[in-house]
Amino acid sequence: MKIIPRDNLPDFSLPLPIFTSVHIADAISRDGDEFDLFVGLDKKYADQLRELSSDENDANLQNFTGDRRRFVEKTYEHWYKKNRTPFALIHKQSDALAAIIWFGPKPLGKKSIKFSGTEEGKMESDWHTISFRSYPNFRGKGMMKNFAKFVIDFYKRYFINIKFWTGTDDRNNAFTKLITDLGFETDEKTSDLAEHWLIMTKM
Numbered sequence: 172m173k174i175i176p177r178d179n180l181p182d183f184s185l186p187l188p189i190f191t192s193v194h195i196a197d198a199i200s201r202d203g204d205e206f207d208l209f210v211g212l213d214k215k216y217a218d219q220l221r222e223l224s225s226d227e228n229d230a231n232l233q234n235f236t237g238d239r240r241r242f243v244e245k246t247y248e249h250w251y252k253k254n255r256t257p258f259a260l261i262h263k264q265s266d267a268l269a270a271i272i273w274f275g276p277k278p279l280g281k282k283s284i285k286f287s288g289t290e291e292g293k294m295e296s297d298w299h300t301i302s303f304r305s306y307p308n309f310r311g312k313g314m315m316k317n318f319a320k321f322v323i324d325f326y327k328r329y330f331i332n333i334k335f336w337t338g339t340d341d342r343n344n345a346f347t348k349l350i351t352d353l354g355f356e357t358d359e360k361t362s363d364l365a366e367h368w369l370i371m372t373k374m
């Protein structure tokens with residue numbers, strides 16, 4: 172995935188107001204597909220996110236994330252209030268939400284909604300969580316590593332000196348490969364491997 176940052180971005184702070192976005196880069200996958208890379212999600216993509224989160228055929232998403240609860244049973248608006256900052260890859264040709272990576276302040280190791288956590292974040296924490304989704308038509312195409320590297324660097328310009336963590340089911344092989352390649356390491360103290368709850372951090 173080649174990422175071409177856009178010049179002369181307007182000034183803004185993060186998180187953006189809900190349902191607003193800034194086009195910060197363009198991207199081309201190894202298959203030659205072209206994408207817009209946004210920070211923030213317009214309403215139509217938040218609607219797609221909700222739809223994708225309800226997809227019962229997406230076993231990985233349903234098994235490894237709490238997105239159905241997060242975006243279908245609860246709302247995007249409710250989630251956004253926790254100071255979340257989503258970055259999205261939009262497939263130019265089909266206008267489809269291809270992948271999303273989001274960040275937000277959250278105490279280290281707090282269990283995710285999937286593992287019966289409540290997802291409340293504390294603003295003063297220097298720990299920020301990162302979450303990844305690629306959607307079925309775009310999954311496994313090698314897009315996520317460079318997308319992640321780019322948005323981690325971008326987000327860090329707005330939140331200096333933060334530390335990143337993510338929690339996942341340790342049977343989520345695609346994700347543990349991706350996150351290890353991004354330089355995250357297992358945090359033994361906060362992981363609960365008996366419950367398959369794996370915490371990975373990056374300073």
Ligand SMILES: CC(C)(COP(=O)(O)OP(=O)(O)OC[C@H]1O[C@@H](n2cnc3c(N)ncnc32)[C@H](O)[C@@H]1OP(=O)(O)O)[C@@H](O)C(=O)NCCC(=O)NCCS
Pocket residue numbers: 231232235236301302303304305306309310311312313314315316337338339343344345346348349
């Ligand atoms: C985790 C997820 C974001 C990874 O996205 P992806 O589209 O598969 O990512 P990529 O195609 O860029 O692959 C990333 C790496 O994982 C590897 N990989 C992909 N699927 C794999 C699998 N099942 N087992 C082992 N490695 C795998 C790829 O080969 C690639 O490594 P490489 O760069 O050395 O070739 C995606 O699988 C997903 O959205 N899953 C459902 C939601 C989820 O579990 N999110 C993570 C919890 S926060």
